[in-house]
Every structure is written in structure tokens, then in C-alpha cells.
Amino acid sequence: MPSFRRTLFSLACVACFAGALAASAQSAAPPQTPAQDRPWMNKSFSPDRRADLVLQQMTLEEKLNFVHGTGWNGLRERAEIPKGSLGGAGYVEGVARLGIPGVNMADSAVGVRLSGAGSHYATLLPSVLGAASSWDPKALFLFGDVIGRELRETGYNMSIGGGMDLARDPRNGRNFEYAGEDPLLAGTMVGNLAKGVQSNQVMGDIKHYAFNDEETGRNIFNAEITQRAARESDLLAFQIAIEMAHPAGVMCSYNKDTITPPDTSPDWSCQNDYLLNQVLKKDWGFQGFVLSDWGGTHSTVHAFMSGLDQEQPGSIFFGEPLKKAIEDGQVPMSRLNEAVHRVLRSMFANGVIDNPPQAEEADPFVGRREAEHIADESIVLLRNEENILPFSASQVHSIALIGGHADVAVLSGGGSAQVDAPGGGAVDPHAGSAHWLEHVWFPSSPERNIRLHDPSADIQFNEGADVQSAAALAAKSQIAIVFVTQWMSEGMDRPTIELPENQDALVEAVAKANSHTIVVIESGGPVAMPWVDDVAAILEAWFPGIGGAQSLADILFGDVDPSGRLAITFPKNDAQLPRPQIPGLVAETGPGGLPENAHHNKPIPFDVDYNLEGARVGYKWFESQRETPLFAFGYGLSYTTFAFSDLSVDAAQRTATFTVSNNGSRSGAEVAQVYAVLPASTGENTYKRLVGWDRVALAPGESKTIMVPMNQLALSIFDVAKNAFVLAPGDYTIFAGSSSADTPLRASVHVE
Ligand code: BGC
Numbered sequence: 001m002p003s004f005r006r007t008l009f010s011l012a013c014v015a016c017f018a019g020a021l022a023a024s025a026q027s028a029a030p031p032q033t034p035a036q037d038r039p040w041m042n043k044s045f046s047p048d049r050r051a052d053l054v055l056q057q058m059t060l061e062e063k064l065n066f067v068h069g070t071g072w073n074g075l076r077e078r079a080e081i082p083k084g085s086l087g088g089a090g091y092v093e094g095v096a097r098l099g100i101p102g103v104n105m106a107d108s109a110v111g112v113r114l115s116g117a118g119s120h121y122a123t124l125l126p127s128v129l130g131a132a133s134s135w136d137p138k139a140l141f142l143f144g145d146v147i148g149r150e151l152r153e154t155g156y157n158m159s160i161g162g163g164m165d166l167a168r169d170p171r172n173g174r175n176f177e178y179a180g181e182d183p184l185l186a187g188t189m190v191g192n193l194a195k196g197v198q199s200n201q202v203m204g205d206i207k208h209y210a211f212n213d214e215e216t217g218r219n220i221f222n223a224e225i226t227q228r229a230a231r232e233s234d235l236l237a238f239q240i241a242i243e244m245a246h247p248a249g250v251m252c253s254y255n256k257d258t259i260t261p262p263d264t265s266p267d268w269s270c271q272n273d274y275l276l277n278q279v280l281k282k283d284w285g286f287q288g289f290v291l292s293d294w295g296g297t298h299s300t301v302h303a304f305m306s307g308l309d310q311e312q313p314g315s316i317f318f319g320e321p322l323k324k325a326i327e328d329g330q331v332p333m334s335r336l337n338e339a340v341h342r343v344l345r346s347m348f349a350n351g352v353i354d355n356p357p358q359a360e361e362a363d364p365f366v367g368r369r370e371a372e373h374i375a376d377e378s379i380v381l382l383r384n385e386e387n388i389l390p391f392s393a394s395q396v397h398s399i400a401l402i403g404g405h406a407d408v409a410v411l412s413g414g415g416s417a418q419v420d421a422p423g424g425g426a427v428d429p430h431a432g433s434a435h436w437l438e439h440v441w442f443p444s445s446p447e448r449n450i451r452l453h454d455p456s457a458d459i460q461f462n463e464g465a466d467v468q469s470a471a472a473l474a475a476k477s478q479i480a481i482v483f484v485t486q487w488m489s490e491g492m493d494r495p496t497i498e499l500p501e502n503q504d505a506l507v508e509a510v511a512k513a514n515s516h517t518i519v520v521i522e523s524g525g526p527v528a529m530p531w532v533d534d535v536a537a538i539l540e541a542w543f544p545g546i547g548g549a550q551s552l553a554d555i556l557f558g559d560v561d562p563s564g565r566l567a568i569t570f571p572k573n574d575a576q577l578p579r580p581q582i583p584g585l586v587a588e589t590g591p592g593g594l595p596e597n598a599h600h601n602k603p604i605p606f607d608v609d610y611n612l613e614g615a616r617v618g619y620k621w622f623e624s625q626r627e628t629p630l631f632a633f634g635y636g637l638s639y640t641t642f643a644f645s646d647l648s649v650d651a652a653q654r655t656a657t658f659t660v661s662n663n664g665s666r667s668g669a670e671v672a673q674v675y676a677v678l679p680a681s682t683g684e685n686t687y688k689r690l691v692g693w694d695r696v697a698l699a700p701g702e703s704k705t706i707m708v709p710m711n712q713l714a715l716s717i718f719d720v721a722k723n724a725f726v727l728a729p730g731d732y733t734i735f736a737g738s739s740s741a742d743t744p745l746r747a748s749v750h751v752e
Helices: 003-026 045-056 060-065 127-134 135-153 183-199 227-234 234-243 273-283 301-305 320-327 333-350 364-378 447-453 468-475 503-513 547-556 619-624
Strands: 090-092 102-108 205-209 220-226 249-252 254-260 290-291 380-384 398-404 458-463 478-485 516-521 537-540 607-609 642-650 657-664 668-677 691-696 703-709 715-717 724-726 730-737 745-751
Touching: 045 380, 060 320, 060 333, 060 619, 102 127, 102 249, 127 135, 127 364, 135 183, 135 364, 183 205, 183 234, 183 691, 205 234, 205 607, 220 227, 220 398, 227 234, 227 254, 249 273, 254 273, 254 364, 254 398, 290 333, 290 691, 301 320, 301 333, 364 547, 364 607, 380 607, 398 447, 398 503, 447 547, 468 478, 468 503, 478 503, 516 547, 537 547, 642 668, 642 745, 657 668, 657 691, 657 730, 668 703, 703 724
Parallel strands: 205 249, 220 254, 220 607, 249 290, 398 458, 398 478, 478 516, 516 537
Antiparallel strands: 090 102, 380 537, 642 657, 657 703, 668 691, 668 730, 715 724, 730 745
16 A cells, blocks of 8 residues: 555654664774674575574574464454564564564465455455366466465465365365365375465465364374375375475374374374474475474474474463473474574575565455456366356346355355455455354355346346245246355364255255256365256356356356366265264254364364275275266366377386367367376275376367376385385376276386
8 A cells, every 4th residue: 555655664764764873873883794793694595504594693582482383363362462473373473683573374275364354355266176176287376376475465474374185085174275185186286386375485384284184073083094005195195295395384283193104002293203203304305394283282392302393373382391391401402403493494495584575455356367267277067968058148038046145145165264255245244354163255246247248138046045936936037057055164074965954955946947957066075966967057166266256157158168177076975985974073963053062172082094995085985996976086077078099108208198189169178187007916906096187278179199297106106114105016007088987098008
């Protein structure tokens, strides 16, 4: 804001003037150059050297301030906001006398959180699961770039977004913050997201490490998994993202883990030596710092020595007790220095000391367009009978819009990923930030945007609460579009993939009344569709973000070709899942609601047996069980059609080359996917695994021959004895096609 900037400028001039006076008063002393005074400000030194130079000057108290937060900040009403903190989720005190700023952290899974508190609204992006369904690394970089830019614009220097737990269970309340069920896809997508954040000289983060794959009992459950399966699934996703993005932070998760070997009993993720010291820091060479999830620290010496570098959000364990442990010699000073070094080197590496953010005002208009672009690539067309879509405005004269507040808004996901809606929300507006477990609707109106495409059509809205009246409106309209919603949030899981609140009955009734029924789903994850064969078309829009309605309308009317492909399997029902019931979830008590204490802080700890599926997460489970899902991983339609031909595989170069053709009459983009089945000797030959892909844009009639690199890690198995990924010798079958279930091309290669 100009006036704000002017104030800053004049304050700065007062400071210059005062500084000049002080300098002339001290003119007897020899002048010190910044280089002598603060040698760490020499940008030609490496981040590590610069960090060490600062460290040498720090007192014990100053060092200790770097290994813990300063309280609940803006997260809890009436919590004290320390000086220097912007009131985000976390604040770590800097060292003003050495010119080292504090670390201001904001939750930012799908946009900057708590922005409503200061009326500095941030852009709501599509859900991460939606964005991952673009299979477009550039879109994910842009996603992170928007977040990084808006963090900078609001004065933050660290993001604590970057969620990436694998979608082992489609009912996990946080799947919308994560990038799906495949380690290569999720790792690549979140790695690009974190790169985008850090491209703004803001520190990035990847979370929740590891196996926080359900929310039910997240503070008490113990995830059991073998080391090999762990390394080939969730940990592989983290490895790919961390090695790609070099994030400043990795947030360890709330749950316990038993990773066998080496674990012989459960221990918290934030004090698991294998996860933190052995895998993250040693095997992957992670140079940033490990911060606990909020309240996820459980001890002092054990946690600190197991690799946790920073307790968040307070200092219960890493404040006074850690100081005492250091003074008593239980924790060597070298370990404290290492932890502080990790924070400082991350600050230097990301430019937050050289170029600290100056708070201005985020530009939500730029962000809206970017969010819309990502939504364009995220929305998945699941069904399109007789090519009912796209509509042609000249042929559509009346439309019934039903449900989902489609007259005014699109739905967003809750929890710490909740972004505040500009103006306080399109349904139930109120000032300030959203409350926990509140359903927040963003002012992106499907009705308005559909009208813009078809101004002369008779468009009527029915809120869908009364099935009969909705069906009556559908019966007298040419087209019916039903918007169904499935709200999701941190702190809860859905007990079932079934749609809540009688929405299945609504769709059935509308479909019965009108054979031209289109269903638009706004959901955190997969939903069951008992009506799948009764409707003409289905679009999965996820939580589509602030540009969601524009994007949906563009897709409905064919200005944008749907190019999203599912980053998660859509099962037919809960019975198809490895765990038909969510472990630890007790009966739902509230009507349609999910009281947090029923899911969250249950008193009796329990185990979740992830060895059931092991590394066979999602589509791999379905294939190995010979179960057919409702919609397969990688699936999605376009308004045109594609064909695949001529696969050849170069085993030495690890590439798959084939031709993709657009044999329809419209332009479109296909996600050409490459899968491998490993040799029988691996014991992992009962399912395919994604090893590479490319998004190919093709004009009508156009063909392109593409060479897709096959990821070495994704082709390999983890050899526990060698502590390394190895390419098993034997025969591999390589497949190419348009989804995990539709791979028309196949070739065999032998690896010695
Ligand atoms: C969530 C984290 C979040 C933190 C701070 C925790 O409850 O699990 O993802 O970053 O709160 O808001």
C-alpha cells in the first residue's frame, strides 16, 4: 500500500538520521566495516560457513532460542504474541544484536492461513490432491510460488505447508492437503511445490514425517510397517521431494511408528532415531532442520539426540530442561550447535537474512488467475456419456443448478489448511479468521460463471435440501447439474467414502427426473457413487480454490479441455480397502458431524497394521487383490481421444519411448503414464508401479513420440541388508497408457 510504504520510508529516514548522529558522536573510534563486524554477511561464503560464523558469536541462551518456538501465537485465542511475531502458527526468536531475524512461520498448505485476522486475504489454491491430479510439475511449482510470494508479501519467512503423507486410506481427513497415493507422483509434486515456495526466498517445509496416514487417534496410534515397505512407500515420497527441493524444514508427525527392523517397540515420530538420524539426515543428506508438529515433542534428551532439532510451538522440553541437560553433560554442546547450524544455514541458503521479507499487501487478483490455471489442470472428467459435455451455449436453454451452494460458492477444506475467505465467506460471512471445524465457502460462484457462458439460458438454483423440489426443478429443465460436497478437515477422518447428508438420494432423484444429469463433486478425496451408471457426466473438482467456479464453467462449456487424471484410486466402497473400517474410529456420535474427540484424543493407544498392504498403497493394493475400483489411479477423460503406439524401452538408459496421438477433433492434453512390473524374484510382481509420465498437449490429428525417463528409485526395491535401493536382476514388463488400469502398450526388458 503506498501510504504504508511511505510511512516505512520516512521511518527509515529517521533511522538513517539518528544513525548518522550516532556515527558522528563515535567518530573517535576506528570505523568498522560490515565485513569485520558481521563477516557472515559476506554472500560469497557458503550457507554453512556463514552459519558457523554466526554460531561462534552466539551465547547459550541465544542458541537455545533457536531450538524451540515461543508459544501458540495466533493459534490460540488470548495466547501471547511475542514481539517480532506476525501471529502465524509459529515464531522462533532471532538474534537482533547479530542482525539475525526471527523465523515467522505460517501454515500454508493451500494458501496462507490466518490471513483474515489482519484482513490481508490470501489466495485459496485448489487442494494439493487436486493439483497433484494435474500430473504437471510446473503447476505445482506455480502453486508453491503463489504461496511463497504471498508469505513474503505478508512478512513471513517460512512456510509450514508441504503436506505429503501417502493416501493409504481415502477417508483420511487430510488427504486434500496431500498429493495422492503414489510415492513417485507425490514426491515429484510436493518437491516442485516446495521449490516454488523457496523460489521466493522463503523457507519451505515438508510434513508430516512420517506415516500420519490417518487422523483418527493421530496423537496415540502406532504405525507398524517393515523397513522395506516403509522405504518403498511413504518414505520414498519424502525422499524424492526432499532430494529435489532441499526444504529448510521437515516436520515430524504426531503418531508413533514401529519400523522393523530396527525398531523393536513403538516410539514417537519426533524421537525416532531411525527416521530422523538414520534415514533423513544420514541416508538422504538432509541439511535443514527437523521441527516437531505442534505439541508433537515428547522428551528432552531422547528426542534431541534422536534428531529432532526444534520443538514447536513452545519450549516445554527444549527450553529449560534442554539447557539443564547440556549443563549436566547429558547432551553435548556439539549437538546443540548442529541443531542451531541447521536453522541458520537454512536461513542463509534461502536468502531470508540477505533479503528479508517486507510486509505489503498480497494481491489476490493475480493469485486468483493462478489458482484458476491450476484448477483447469486439476479437475477430472470421470464420465461423459454420449459426449454430453462440453455444452454448446446455443443448444442449452435451461439449466437446473442443485446443491453445494452452487449459487454463490465453492467449498474449502478445514483444519490448519484453512484459508480465510475474502469478506469472511460466501455462506455465513463473519469477520476475521475461520473457526476450527467451520465449513468455509469461497466466493467463486458456479451459477454466475455458468451464466457468463450462457447468458440467454434459463438458469435456476435449488439448494438441494429438499429432494422432491430439486427433482421437480430438474424435471422441467433441459440439463441438471448437481453439486455434491464432502467436507474434510485435519483432526478427523470420514468414517466412510459414502457421501454425507443424503446426497446420494438427491443425485438418484435428480437423475431419475432428468436423463441429462451432470454431477460435480467438490470433495477432499474419493467418494462412492452408487448412482454412477444413472448420470450422464461426472466431474471431480476436489476443493477447487478461488478460481474453481471459473474453471468449472470453462470446462463445462469446453473452453478448457479436462486434463486432470486421478492421483488417488476411487474405490467402489469401503469393503474394498485394506482396512474396511478406520482403525481406532469409534461410532460417530453427532448428526452428520464428526466430533473431534471421537477421532482425535481417544485415551487408548492402538496399532495400525500398515503391513497389510505394505508398499502396495492404493492402486497397487487393488491390482494385487484383483479388485476393480470404481475409477483407477491415473484415470480421467478428455473431450478428445488419444491412442498409444510403438513402445520401445532402453533398459540401459531407463527410458520408455512411444507415440501418443490425438485422434479426436479437439485439442487436448493426455497424461501418458509408464508403469513397470518387477521380476518375480522381488516378490513384488503382482502389481504395476508408476515409474514415469509425461503430459502431452496435442492438436487434433497430431502425434508425438515421447521419451519418458523411468525413475530409478521407482524401478528398484529396497535392500535392507545393503541399506540401499537396488535394481533387481530379471525380467521387467514395462507398460504405457492412460491410467494404471488402461495400459495398451507393453514391452519386456531384461536387467542383468
Ligand atoms: C498440524 C500441522 C500444523 C500445525 C500448526 C498441527 O495441528 O498437524 O500440520 O502445521 O498444527 O498449525
